[in-house]
Amino acid sequence: MATKLLIYDGECAYCRGFARLARALDFSQKFALLPFESEPAQRLLRAQFGADFGFAMFLFEEDSVSWGRAAAQRIVQSLRLPGARVAFWLYPTIVSIVSRLTRRHQRVCGPGCAADSSALSAAPLTEHAQAELSQLLLSL
Secondary structure, eight states: OOOEEEEEOTTOHHHHHHHHHHHHHOTTOOEEEEETTSHHHHHHHHHHHTTOOOBSOEEEOSSEEEETHHHHHHHHHHHTOTTTHHHHHHHHHHHHHHHHHTTOOSOOBOTTOSSOTTSOSEEEOOHHHHHHHHHHHHHO
């Protein structure tokens, strides 16, 4: 049974590809996947962050959630991908290039990150989000 949930941009070819690659390399089946646009993903994000959760890739784990580069780093570490540590350093550049190529205008930005680039990129799960995550993982 999956213990981690990756929420990705289902309208972005790169993001869908990254999610599929994570699933394909997830031999111990730790990851479940949900597109950002889906109602279950939106419910979980609201349970964790309220209305201000931004737009990013999110990784929900047993007791925490990370987003953006931190989520990519956690996925790479969890899958133990050889040589892939560089991927999370390139994450902002890749996101920018893919956004331009796919003409995505939605700014990739996690919760409460308005103009502060030093904003947190991980947080503990709220009780409400933990309950929602448990239900989601059982249903996927």
